Amino acid sequence: METSNVSITSYKNYICFMRKGLIISIVVNILCLPLAGIYLVRKIQFYNSLAPKPISIKNENIFWKIRSSEFRTFEVDSNSIVFIGDSHTQFFEVAEAFHNAHCKNRGIALDGTKSVLDRIDFIVDKHPKKIFIQVGINDLLNGASPNSVSEEIREVIKKTKAVSPNTAIYLQSVFPTNWNKYQAKTPVLSDIKSLNLKLKTLAFETKCEYIDLYNAFLKGSGLNSLYDCGDSLHLNGLGYLLWRDSLKRYVN
Numbered sequence: 001m002e003t004s005n006v007s008i009t010s011y012k013n014y015i016c017f018m019r020k021g022l023i024i025s026i027v028v029n030i031l032c033l034p035l036a037g038i039y040l041v042r043k044i045q046f047y048n049s050l051a052p053k054p055i056s057i058k059n060e061n062i063f064w065k066i067r068s069s070e071f072r073t074f075e076v077d078s079n080s081i082v083f084i085g086d087s088h089t090q091f092f093e094v095a096e097a098f099h100n101a102h103c104k105n106r107g108i109a110l111d112g113t114k115s116v117l118d119r120i121d122f123i124v125d126k127h128p129k130k131i132f133i134q135v136g137i138n139d140l141l142n143g144a145s146p147n148s149v150s151e152e153i154r155e156v157i158k159k160t161k162a163v164s165p166n167t168a169i170y171l172q173s174v175f176p177t178n179w180n181k182y183q184a185k186t187p188v189l190s191d192i193k194s195l196n197l198k199l200k201t202l203a204f205e206t207k208c209e210y211i212d213l214y215n216a217f218l219k220g221s222g223l224n225s226l227y228d229c230g231d232s233l234h235l236n237g238l239g240y241l242l243w244r245d246s247l248k249r250y251v252n
Contacts, residue, residue, distance in 0.1 A: 067108045068119055076126045080104045081251060084123065085134040086111040087234065088175065097244040098251050102129070112139045113152035120156050124163040131160060132247065134172040134213075136195055137233075142182045146195035150202055157206045169208040170250055171199055176214055177233045178222030189221060209250065216246055 067090075076082055081103045083089050089107025097103075106123060108115070116135050123131070133156060139149045157169055173196040181188050196214050203210035217224055217239065223232055227239030235243065 064108060064111075064115065071106055071119070072122055076104050076106075076123055076128045078127050078129060080126070080128040081130045081132070082106055082123055082128045083132045083134070084116055084120070085172075086138055088137075089134055091234065092240055092243065097240065098248070100251065103251065104128075110138060111135060112142075112144075113149055113156070117152055117156050117159070120159055121163070124160045124167060127164040128167055130168045130170065130251070132170045132172060132211075132250075133157075134174075136174045136199075137177065137188075137192070140174070140181070140188050140191045140195065141179060143184070146191050146198055149195055150198035153199065154202055154206070157202070157208060161206070169206070170211055170247075171203045171208045172211045173199060173214040175233075175235070176218040176223050179233055187221075211246065211250065213243065213246060216242060 079102050081094075081098075081100065083092060083094050083103065084106040086107060087109035089105065090109050092105060092107065094103040094105050095101055106119075113135055116133070133153065136149045136153065139152075140146070153171070157171070160167055160169055174192050176189065176192060179188055180186060181191075192214065196212070200210045200212075202208075217227055217235075219225070227235055227242060229236040229239070
């Protein structure tokens with residue numbers, strides 16, 4: 001009889017323990033749901049942050065400040081051949097590529113047309129011999145219209161000519177890519193085509209030299225894989241060799 005009572009008591013304790021465990025489990029899960037939601041949102045934000053963004057508030061971007069400070073310290077001169085733009089330009093080892101110490105790299109990764117306009121002053125006030133401009137893809141990826149981008153570049157050219165009228169200006173097209181617009185599913189290629197047409201017209205109107213890089217690097221509906229570093233946007237070594245060969249007659 002005692003054994004039976006012990007068994008019943010043990011069973012009741014077991015049931016009670018299981019109920020408590022179930023309640024604790026439910027409470028823990030309820031408490032963890034907001035944390036799981038926060039984690040998911042942070043994950044989405046992280047992956048979204050991987051897309052390129054132009055620098056719109058330069059004083060809050062330490063990388064922009066470092067590069068700009070460096071450029072102000074190592075100034076250009078009247079013999080300089082300046083390459084200005086975004087990451088495409090920054091990764092272009094122009095002095096080595098053209099075997100010319102007068103070639104100066106003034107590219108900043110993630111840069112957009114507004115930032116180029118902001119920092120063109122401390123380049124053109126030294127009256128460089130030539131300027132090669134290649135910028136616009138970050139603006140388009142972030143949803144800017146081809147017209148607004150071309151008008152910003154027009155201002156860059158206007159400022160250059162006003163301060164340094166004898167500087168030769170070379171306006172390069174935007175490279176092809178099969179990326180979509182940032183946080184959207186719309187391919188940016190059609191905007192690139194539209195922008196390049198506007199840049200060609202702009203070069204004619206402002207008496208600058210237009211250099212078509214788009215068709216040299218295009219294959220199918222995007223960047224030729226032969227020149228692709230692997231992200232369908234940036235160039236590999238062969239791509240920079242082709243770019244160098246496309247510019248040689250203008251640089252030298």
